[in-house]
Amino acid sequence: MLKIYNTLTRKTEEFQTLEPNLVKMYVCGVTVYNDAHVGHAMSAIVFDIIRRYLEYRGYKVKHVMNYTDVDDKIINRAKQLNEDPLKLSARYIADYAADLKSLNVLPATSNPQVSTTMPLIIQFIEGLIQKRHAYAASNGDVYFSVTSDDDYGRLSGRKLDDMQAGARIEVDEAKTHPMDFALWKAAKEGEISWDSPWGKGRPGWHIECSAMNLAELGEQIDIHGGGNDLIFPHHENEIAQSECYTGKDFSHYWIHNGMLQLGGEKMSKSLGNIISIKEFLSKRSSDIMRMLVLNGTYRAPLLFNDDTLDAAEKNVERLKSALKPASASASGLATDAFSVLDSTRVTAQTNFTEAMDSDFNTAGAVAALFELVKAINTARDNGATNAQLEPVQKVFRELAGVLGLKLEDKKGSxxxxxxxxxxxxxxxxxxxxxxxxxxxxxxxxxxxxxxxxxxxxxxxxxxxx
RNA sequence: GGCGUCGUGGCCAAGUGGUAAGGCAAGGGUCUGCAAAACCCUCAUUCACGGGUUCAAAUCCCGUCGACGCCUCCA
Known part of the structure; x- marks a missing residue:
């Protein structure tokens, strides 16, 4: 029985899908305006592993990952480069897709974009206004009214009163409540914009995910994921919008990955302590990045430094050692030695599944892989033939594949x-x-x-x- | 200040009531001309600290200290 830690309830819960054997999973993608970094890689790898494991467990997975291609930062960057914002974002979308491919992250089932979801976004906002959960303000913006939602704050565990105390942002006077957030932003002079009932403008950040979810997966989904830095305000606001619009519970499980740490701090664009995915891959293999993630806990901070990377590299090399063929002089394993090997094949598989079933305990799953490594290598040392090794290696390869490890040797010309x-x-x-x-x-x-x-x-x- | 996650050997880290997985590093050994790899052996009477509950706690409760994330764009 698969169990998943649910941010919404702060409990580890048994996983049950809305529809039999189908998982609807939405994972927040990136805002595309420059190179993605290894922190994004961590998140992508975490959800890739989750997706691969769900498929291994027999589920069909609809995996949606969006691209935010309309946003202030994109507009600013486009201005700097004197480039059309949508062309800029298209460039970085292609770029990120290539990064993910080189990280051996399976492509999502669909990758919706804000710019192509505009009619539904507008329809969504209109619906919220009709239901009095949103209002058009005097400045041309449309805001979501947080006080209209009794449940507001339930994901992040915040109360509106507590938040006001710490709020340092200058509050726009057009807002009824300081925590109200923009669903639609009126266009400034010369900015990219779309026509709407409230004039030319563009969507706020949160509404896009609510709309794309609805478009791609429907009113209710099984899993919603992303980095834990998105819990507030992004996911909190998404829940508010979607549930106020549909009147139904939105996502059953909320899964959040921890932040990648560089020098004791979160790696982020605003802190400037960034290592891009390309830069990383020019020095180390994608398996090493993945092993770093696998060695840790997806919900906890992940230490990214030479020590942890070196250890990950050694781990990958050790795993690869299990794939070597029998020695040429192999004369075959005795019956009892073979039964040891064969029973390890079974127990390791069980241990692997049990580990992954308990909230995707990848460190435990890797330990199961190492059981196989030891058993295979010992058998080879004791003269096992390829015929004896291969069934176990096949299982080993399959399980490593569930974690997305390639275990390929480098190739030269x-x-x-x-x-x-x-x-x-x-x-x-x-x-x-x-x-x-x-x-x-x-x-x-x-x-x-x-x-x-x-x-x-x-x-x-x-x-x- | 508020909300949340967490604190296990030199390092990364699993383990949520029954007496500490796994990997890296380190030391010894087998093999080898040497090396590398592989294999074998050793490596936490102890789980931040202080109380409490229990026959029994790393695991539950209370408190203290510390780390990280969020509260403003962020995977």
Whole structure:
């Protein structure tokens, strides 16, 4: 039985879908105006793992991830670059999609955008006004009235009275209540805008997600996700809008990932302590980023530094060791040794599922993978044949795949590989001649080419990296 | 100040009432010309601190201290 921690109730609850075997999951995407960073990668990977696991458990998953392509920051940046805002955002949408692909994040089932959801957004706002949950203000903006929603604050656990005390923002006088938030913003001179019953303007940040949810998944969804920095105000406001509009409970489960920490602080655009996904991937593999996430708890802060990354890299290498074939001289495993291997295949699978079932305990799931690694490697050392190893390796690969790990070795060009093979042939001869000096020279040379070699009774194997 | 998450060995970290998973690092060993990898062994009488409940607590309750996030755009 899968259990999920639900931010809404602050409890771990049994997972039950609205419709049998179907999961409707909406995850807040990014605002596209510059390069995405590894904090975004963490979030994307967390929900990719959740999606992959739900599918592994037999659910069909409708996974929606939006792109915010209409926004103040996009407009400002477009102005700086003297570029059309929608062209700018289109560029970064393509860019982010490419980042996700290189991180081995499965594409969402759909990726709605604000700019193409405009009629529904306007219809949504009109509905809220009709139901007296929103009002058109004197300045041309439309605001959501927080006092019209009795439940306002239930996700973040805040009370309107508490919030006013700490509010430092200058309150727009057009608002009835200081916490009222914009559903529609009147266009300033020269800004990109859309026609609406309230004049030219564009949507506020929160309404887009309510509208896109409705368009893509309907009035009620199973899972709504995002970073925990979105709990307030974004998700709080989304709930308010959607539930006031439909009169129904919006999302059953709310899942929030913790923040990636760089030097003890959250990595964020406004703090400027950013490492972009591209920058990361130029130095380390996507598996390393993913392993970093897997080693931690998705809800907790994730430490991103050389130590944690080095450990993640070692973990990935260790996992890969299980995929090596039997040694050439393998003579087969004795019956009792084989039954040990085979029973580990079963128990590891069970442990994996139990870990993932308890609120996506990926660290526990990885531990189950390491059980398999040890069993496979021990079996290989004891002479297991490929026929004996492969069924276990197949399970291992499948489970690693559920976590989205590729476990691929780096590849070089065929010319480079030919060169490496030639050097290794020469070294093999040198070793036969017991010319250790030459043999070690070649090893050093290969190392400089980025090749690691391993000698065994059956010959020399090598890999990039 | 308010809301929330959390504090487990040198590091990352699992574990929510029955006596501390896993990985990294470290030390010893097997194998090897050496190295690397793999394998074997060692590595927390103890879970921020102080009280309490219980036959029994890292796990429940109260308090203290500390960290992080949110309260303003943010994954």
């Amino acid at each position: 065929s010319e480079d590989e030919a060169q490496v093979e030639a050097l290794i042939a020469e070294r093999t001869q040198a070793r036969k001649d017991k010319n250790w000096k030459r043999s070690d020279e070649i090893r050093d040379q290969l190392k400089e080419l980025g090749v690691t070699i391993e000698d065994s009774k059956d010959g020399t194997t090598w890999k990039w990296g």
